[in-house]
Amino acid sequence: xxxxxxxxxxxxxxxxxxxxxxxxxxxxxxxxxxxxxxxxxxxxxxxxxxxxxxxxxxxxxxxxxxxxxxxxxxxxxxxxxxxxxxxxxxxxxxxxxxxxxxxxxxxxxxxxxxxxxxxxxxxxxxxxxxxxxxxxxxxxxxxxxxxxxxxxxxxxxxxxxxxxxxxxxxxxxxxxxxxxxxxxxxxxxxxxxxxxxxxxxxxxxxxxxxxxxxxxxxxx
Amino acid sequence: xxxxxxxxxxxxxxxxxxxxxxxxxxxxxxxxxxxxxxxxxxxxxxxxxxxxxxxxxxxxxxxxxxxxxxxxxxxxxxxxxxxxxxxxxxxxxxxxxxxxxxxxxxxxxxxxxxxxxxxxxxxxxxxxxxxxxxxxxxxx
Numbered sequence: 001x002x003x004x005x006x007x008x009x010x011x012x013x014x015x016x017x018x019x020x021x022x023x024x025x026x027x028x029x030x031x032x033x034x035x036x037x038x039x040x041x042x043x044x045x046x047x048x049x050x051x052x053x054x055x056x057x058x059x060x061x062x063x064x065x066x067x068x069x070x071x072x073x074x075x076x077x078x079x080x081x082x083x084x085x086x087x088x089x090x091x092x093x094x095x096x097x098x099x100x101x102x103x104x105x106x107x108x109x110x111x112x113x114x115x116x117x118x119x120x121x122x123x124x125x126x127x128x129x130x131x132x133x134x135x136x137x138x139x140x141x142x143x144x145x146x147x148x149x150x151x152x153x154x155x156x157x158x159x160x161x162x163x164x165x166x167x168x169x170x171x172x173x174x175x176x177x178x179x180x181x182x183x184x185x186x187x188x189x190x191x192x193x194x195x196x197x198x199x200x201x202x203x204x205x206x207x208x209x210x211x212x213x214x215x216x217x218x219x220x
Numbered sequence: 221x222x223x224x225x226x227x228x229x230x231x232x233x234x235x236x237x238x239x240x241x242x243x244x245x246x247x248x249x250x251x252x253x254x255x256x257x258x259x260x261x262x263x264x265x266x267x268x269x270x271x272x273x274x275x276x277x278x279x280x281x282x283x284x285x286x287x288x289x290x291x292x293x294x295x296x297x298x299x300x301x302x303x304x305x306x307x308x309x310x311x312x313x314x315x316x317x318x319x320x321x322x323x324x325x326x327x328x329x330x331x332x333x334x335x336x337x338x339x340x341x342x343x344x345x346x347x348x349x350x351x352x353x354x355x356x357x358x359x360x
Contacts, residue, residue, distance in 0.1 A: 086311045107311065152231060159232040163239065166246035166317075185233060 005031040008051065015056035026111070027057040033070075037207070045207070046075075046095050049082040053108040061111045065127045068115025072205040073127055083108045084131050095209045109133055117196040118157035118189060122175025125161050134158070144195060149188035156186045222329030224262050227302060227319035237286070240321060244282040244303075252305035252316055253277040254285055258296045260359065263330070263348045272296075275306060289321065298324045328353065 002014055002025065011027070018025040029048070036045040045062075052060050062079040063071035078095035081088060084107050088100040112128050113135035124134060136154045143150030160182035164171040171178060183190040225231060235243065247254055254276045257269035272292040276285055292301055300323055307316035328349035335343040351359070 104311065155231045159229050163229065163232065163235075163243070167239070167242040168246070182232075186231075 001026040001028055002057075003028050003030040004048070008055070011052070011057065012055045018058075019056065024058045025056075027052055027060045029061045037070075044095065046078050046082050049079050049108070053083055053102075053105065056106065057108055059109045059111045059133055061113055063110075064112040064114055064116050064124070066116065066120050066123050066201065067112065068201050070205045070207050072207060075205070075207050075209060076127070078209075080110050080128065080132070083110050092209070107131075111135055113137065115199075115201055117199060118154045118192050119176075119179065119196050119199070121157040121161045121179065122171050125158075125165060126172045130162070139192075139196070142195075143188065143192055145188060145191060150192065152186065153189040153192035156182055156189045157192075222327045224300065224320065224323065224327055226262070226264065228317055229319045234323070235319070235321070240289075241282050241286060243317070243319075244285050247305040247317060248280060248282060248285075250305075250307070250316070252307050254279075255304045255306060256289055256292050256301065257304065258292060258299050258301045258322075260299045260324075260354070261348050261351045262300050262327075263346065263351075265346075266348075269300075269302065272301075275304075293322055300324065324350075 002011060004011075004027070006014075015025055017023075029045075032045055032048060035042040036048065049060065049062060060083065062083060063069065063076040065071050065073050065076050074094045078091075081094065081096070086102050086104075088096050088102070090096055090098050109131065110128070111133040112124065113133075115138070116124060116134065116136060117139035118136070128134075134154075136150070140150035140154060141147055143153060157179055160178050161171055161175070164174065164178050169178075179189070179193060183193055229235065244254065256272035256276075258272060259266060259269040272295075273288065276288060279285060289301075289303070300320060302318060302320045304315045305317040307314060330346050330348055331352075333345040333347055335345065337343045
């Protein structure tokens with residue numbers, strides 16, 4: 001695992017080294033908010049995602065939307081698309097300013113981490129999709145019956161949601177019901193849901209897309 | 221008593237046939253090709269399970285796939301069977317969904333072999349009881 005603070009050239013060198021030595025390279029983004037949240041001279045995190053995909057890191061923390069850290073759904077979708085898609089279409093609503101063709105460049109797996117728990121599973125699947133690493137830290141270790149129970153609860157919740165989604169059910173609306181039903185056969189999940197059911201982080205994000213319409217002859 | 225935990229739905233209860241049909245319909249909708257595989261050796265690093273015929277490419281109805289699954293179950297009633305759904309999308313080209321659909325009635329699990337290496341270093345190896353119990357010449 002590395003952080004952004006080691007510097008961009010070092011990140012690329014380590015990516016080469018990790019590939020040569022059969023290691024997966026996880027990039028934690030500590031340090032990013034000192035410049036990604038600077039409105040006057042910063043760099044948007046979406047650009048960091050682009051660089052890191054090109055540098056060859058395997059995972060990068062890219063936001064959770066519902067967790068304890070910053071991020072609104074469309075900004076985070078812009079990060080995820082930049083990391084995962086083979087071609088990007090201009091879509092200013094998610095911060096993509098022009099078409100980009102990534103050809104066969106390797107993807108970089110987004111990591112969702114920070115304040116997420118099994119009670120939010122339907123939202124996580126809806127907002128983040130399935131090409132994502134869901135890291136439940138406190139949501140695993142903080143389980144009253146121990147880490148194994150925490151891991152079981154998270155996994156059972158995720159599987160129940162994927163089964164429901166594949167069956168074509170409206171898992172976002174039925175989410176709490178699906179979890180309740182899965183918890184009937186899984187005591188650790190029931191305990192976890194009871195503990196964290198009220199934990200939400202609903203506040204307005206300071207991350208914004210920061211664009212203005214380009215003045216054209218027609219609009220002038 | 222061990223219960224093998226491998227694949228997408230490893231910690232959930234085994235899917236019923238009705239649930240299985242819905243998952244198969246999902247893979248058809250996504251354009252995945254299903255491969256049926258079986259093995260008596262559930263070692264987590266055994267990625268070479270025996271194929272039940274060819275992967276089922278371009279089959280538009282779930283009934284055909286379920287028929288093949290039931291044929292495989294009939295032919296190999298007391299081993300592990302799983303299905304793999306292969307996504308051929310450019311840039312993915314990998315298994316997108318894979319889960320166990322049949323288990324032997326008794327799952328004997330694994331045992332740990334400790335090998336004493338250089339400088340009192342211990343080298344750990346995991347082996348399947350299922351493989352050990354089969355006498356020479358009975359497995360293949």
